[in-house]
Amino acid sequence: MTHPVDGLSVTRAGPLALLQDAGRFGVRRLGVTQGGPADLHGWAWANHLVGNAWGTPVLEVTLGGLELVAERDLVVAVAGADLSATLDGEALAVWRSFSMKAGQRLAFATPVNGLRAYLAVAGGFVARPVLGSVACVVREGLGGHDGQGHRLAEGDCLKVTPRRASSGSEAPREERYDYGGAAELALLPGAQVGEFSGDSLFQAFNAPWQVDDRADRMGVRLTGPRLQCRMPSMISEGIGLGAVQVPPDGQPIALLNDRQTIGGYPRLGALTPLACSRLAQCLPGQAVRLRAVSAEQALAAYRHLRTAFA
């Protein structure tokens, strides 16, 4: 285990850059949310491309705008969204590892494809875990590079434990997702699915839904036909990742990593982890569709992802 040293300095913060490990687990009963990467797939690939183990902290860059300067020679990788990143002004490929010499400048500009890019450093970013995790949850003031749940700000310096790694590793073509097209989101129907009217169920799985601009790491609101549920609200209960709740206005909200731990709206079911990843890369206005899947299908896809990065 090498000693943490200065790795990357923030020269421009951009709207939202957060350090995320796999998430904060075992404390949800205390009202503490899960956190972790909104796009698990992109996050896992960033780590994998530089040879890091599952769970190593990665920087989640939303929308772009972030600019970093290397404090030493590093090997890094960018996966997930294409936020028109450049290294000393030269365009950088996503889904690929590359070396960064001390003094070189990595800049994210604006989204070209997708919304969230993941930046991993060979050896990993280092931060003090809070409640067992460095996952950054701004609302709860927990985790992140400073332990206080702050997004990156100009002047911050990210610590790393650098490790030699080869540059030029690439994700296979089928794993380099195109986020621009229509997204089909796999959903496991839940216990209240029978409380929705037949028409509403037909619409839920057949109508196009539009990603609303009320979308963040807590949840993404979808707009479309008004869904009707016989059950206006329930006694609050635990909410799993990807739960699609339908408040009385009939417009579903898919709940993501920073969701509240309990809630009382009826649910259509739960998006699979990979569907959450896909949704987290959608920009407001983008069209998505919901597709019902079986638990077996969902589990096979999830196990495929996890075993690929064992």
Next chain:
Amino acid sequence: MSGALPQGLPRLESAGLDGWMVRLFDAIDEGNMPWLTALVRECEATFGDRLVDLVPSYTTLLVVFDPLRLSPGEARGWLAEILERLQPDEATSDAPVKELPVWYDPSVGPELSRLAELAGMNLEEVVACHSERNYRVFALGFAPGFAFMGSVDARIEAPRLETPRRRVPAGSVAVAGRQTSAYPAVTPGGWNLIGRTPAVLFDRDREGFSLLRVGDRVRFVPIDRAEFERQGGDTRPMEEGR
């Protein structure tokens, strides 16, 4: 599982590929909690390190497991077995009551007078009514360490504010409907504020982190301003309160 459970319960409901919702009851009741705390303990013992998270709340327990090491079917089987032999926790009914000191004062509890008006009581009677009974923690949520406790005396039941406050000071003791709580940190909030506790409800450096847990019994103990200050309470009134 035996005893007075509503018909059709308990029930296991799908909650994603890594979770089961155990539905034990269909109404909020203090008597649910010994069953829920027993179920939490049994799940911990049975699932061991295959358990990822447990979220108990009012009538249900969400069980989240590691889907790489346990299939949903196996997890369901384990839960069915646990429910088969589940007995309510006897111990929690004798567990010590956790005391939360509260400075009840209009300067830090601006809705104290609203509750008094709704109940046709004076302020002292409202304070007595709120502090003279033990509450049970039904759920934690909304924010780390925020405990939903009940049930308050029907006479001081009060609906949420029409417009939630953007900043409720940490330690604020509040009532909404027949529930009561204390805000662990500064957050937005729409509950009726009636006082403030100097107790630290959520502390990342304390073992267990949260002062209160689901199933706990809690009592609010009135203290005066001097005692509140002595215990480190923040006396700044609402407007400047942080």
